[in-house]
Every structure is written in structure tokens, then in C-alpha cells.
């Protein structure tokens with residue numbers, strides 16, 4: 001999936017940033033621990049289709065999170 005697409009996508013529930021789940025066709029809202037499935041390359045950003053992600057999987061994802069600080 002195009003990483004630039006990720007930048008413009010937001011969680012439909014909290015408007016927070018979404019992160020690609022490694023090894024899964026899923027976009028994850030870490031704040032709410034919700035996973036939005038991606039089918040055929042199209043993310044389904046629907047609250048009613050969101051899956052609850054176990055906290056341990058969220059913790060595993062945090063390791064490859066990009067730095068939060070902006071350059072300026």
C-alpha cells in the first residue's frame with residue numbers, strides 16, 4: 001500500500017492517525033486498539049467493521065513507529 005495514502009487516512013471514529021499492521025492487511029488505530037481490514041488493497045474504514053486488537057499486538061507494533069518529533 002502507498003505510504004502516502006496512510007498519511008491522509010484517519011480513524012473514522014477518533015480521527016487519529018492509522019498505522020499499517022506489519023504482516024497483516026490491516027490499518028490500526030493505536031489509540032483505540034482498533035484494526036480496519038484491507039481487502040484487495042482497499043482499506044475498509046468503517047467503525048462497524050473494525051476489529052479490536054489485543055494490547056500485546058499493539059505493543060509489538062510500537063517498536064517500528066516512526067519518531068514522533070517533527071524536524072522543527
Ligand SMILES: [Zn+2]
Nearest residue numbers: 011014029032
Ligand atoms: Zn481511532
